[in-house]
Amino acid sequence: MSVETIILIIVGLIFLILGLYVIAIYNQLVTLRNRFKNAFSQIDVQLKRRYDLIPNLVETAKAYMKHERETLEAVIKARNQAVNAAKLATEHPEQAGAIQGLIGAESLLTGSLGHLFALSENYPDLKADLTMAQLTEELSSTENRIAFARQAYNDAVMMYNIYREQFPNFLIAGVTQFQEALSFIIESPEERKVVKVSFN
Numbered sequence: 001m002s003v004e005t006i007i008l009i010i011v012g013l014i015f016l017i018l019g020l021y022v023i024a025i026y027n028q029l030v031t032l033r034n035r036f037k038n039a040f041s042q043i044d045v046q047l048k049r050r051y052d053l054i055p056n057l058v059e060t061a062k063a064y065m066k067h068e069r070e071t072l073e074a075v076i077k078a079r080n081q082a083v084n085a086a087k088l089a090t091e092h093p094e095q096a097g098a099i100q101g102l103i104g105a106e107s108l109l110t111g112s113l114g115h116l117f118a119l120s121e122n123y124p125d126l127k128a129d130l131t132m133a134q135l136t137e138e139l140s141s142t143e144n145r146i147a148f149a150r151q152a153y154n155d156a157v158m159m160y161n162i163y164r165e166q167f168p169n170f171l172i173a174g175v176t177q178f179q180e181a182l183s184f185i186i187e188s189p190e191e192r193k194v195v196k197v198s199f200n
Contacts, residue, residue, distance in 0.1 A: 025172045032163055033094060036156035036181055040093035042149040043184065047086050047106075050142045054079045054113075057135045061116065064126035068119055071112075078112040081105045096182040103184060150184045157181040 058072050065072065085105035089098040117136075120126050160181050164173045172178075 022172055025169050026176060028163060029173055029178045032160035036153060036160050037093050039153035039156040043146065043153055044086060044090045046142055046146040046149050051079055051083050053135060053139050053142065060129060060132045060135060061120060061126060064123045071116055071119055075112045075116050078109040082109045094179065094181060099182040099184060154183045157183045
């Protein structure tokens with residue numbers, strides 16, 4: 001075997017190893033991206049459950065809170081905005097703008113619900129209503145599930161982003177359009193407060 005042939009074989013092996021390494025990085029990026037997309041789908045399931053509970057909650061409250069029409073309408077409006085934002089985020093959980101839109105809509109909805117529950121304290125008959133108590137219990141349970149699903153999603157996003165930012169992974173991620181994923185984080189102290197849903 002000639003020296004040129006040996007050099008060609010060595011160069012070929014180097015390119016083959018580099019190619020396999022690039023493929024391994026790409027495949028891991030795909031795996032991690034799909035993991036955080038799956039984690040987001042768990043948030044989506046719980047958000048849909050929450051969105052389904054809210055109209056029933058408002059209808060029950062409406063019977064008692066006749067003078068709080070503006071508050072009830074604000075809750076429904078915020079819920080509808082959140083539903084639309086969630087739909088976009090579900091279609092594109094890898095797009096930071098879609099997740100940011102959902103975070104904003106969820107913050108508005110949480111604030112509206114908080115205002116509704118604060119006002120409901122002034123209505124003892126509403127607090128004593130069995131349907132309202134059941135709905136608020138379901139909503140409280142759903143809020144806990146959302147928090148757990150959000151934590152799983154944020155963990156998956158963190159793993160993806162760390163892997164994506166490592167050298168030489170960021171070179172391959174940049175060429176293959178693997179964008180940074182956005183965590184689902186509530187930023188302001190008011191938004192971090194748990195919605196009080198107790199009517200006992």
